[in-house]
Amino acid sequence: xxxxKEVAEGFxxxxxxxxxxxxxxxxxxxxxxxxxxxxxxxxxxxxxxxDRGKRYGFSLEEIKEMVLLFDIDRSGExxxxxxxxxxxxxxxxIEVKIAELESMKAEMTGLLAEFTEKLNKLxxxxx
Numbered sequence: 611x612x613x614x615k616e617v618a619e620g621f622x623x624x625x626x627x628x629x630x631x632x633x634x635x636x637x638x639x640x641x642x643x644x645x646x647x648x649x650x651x652x653x654x655x656x657x658x659x660x661d662r663g664k665r666y667g668f669s670l671e672e673i674k675e676m677v678l679l680f681d682i683d684r685s686g687e688x689x690x691x692x693x694x695x696x697x698x699x700x701x702x703x704i705e706v707k708i709a710e711l712e713s714m715k716a717e718m719t720g721l722l723a724e725f726t727e728k729l730n731k732l733x734x735x736x737x
Contacts, residue, residue: 611640611648620654621661631660636674667703672696 618625631637632647637656639647649657656677663673676696679689 611650612654614639614647614649617649617654617657621657623661628657631657634670634674636660636670636677666697667700668696 612620614625614628618628621628628637628647632639637649637653637660639649639653642648659677660673663676664670668676676689676693679692680686683689
């Protein structure tokens with residue numbers, strides 16, 4: 611069992627963020643006699659999934675659904691199906707963003723080449 615401070619430090623996040631995930635119902639830490647939050651290996655694993663989901667661009671609602679599905683279906687089948695569904699959609703969105711960025715890069719590269727040529731001509735006129 612780990613305290614909220616230990617867990618926060620381990621994940622590089624604030625205790626407030628962890629409490630927020632608890633408020634959303636994504637985490638259910640135990641409490642000790644002094645009412646301090648204690649996180650089991652299971653809750654830490656859930657937090658790892660939450661953290662990974664955030665890094666991969668999933669919404670909190672999607673992450674919550676994926677995390678809580680395991681509580682409903684202990685086999686993990688439904689959780690995996692939903693994760694695959696959301697993951698495939700996220701990959702498609704990433705591919706669109708990559709294409710947009712590649713287009714922007716090509717456009718900027720062309721403009722910079724144009725500007726460089728103009729600057730060189732202007733400098734040549736001064737000499």
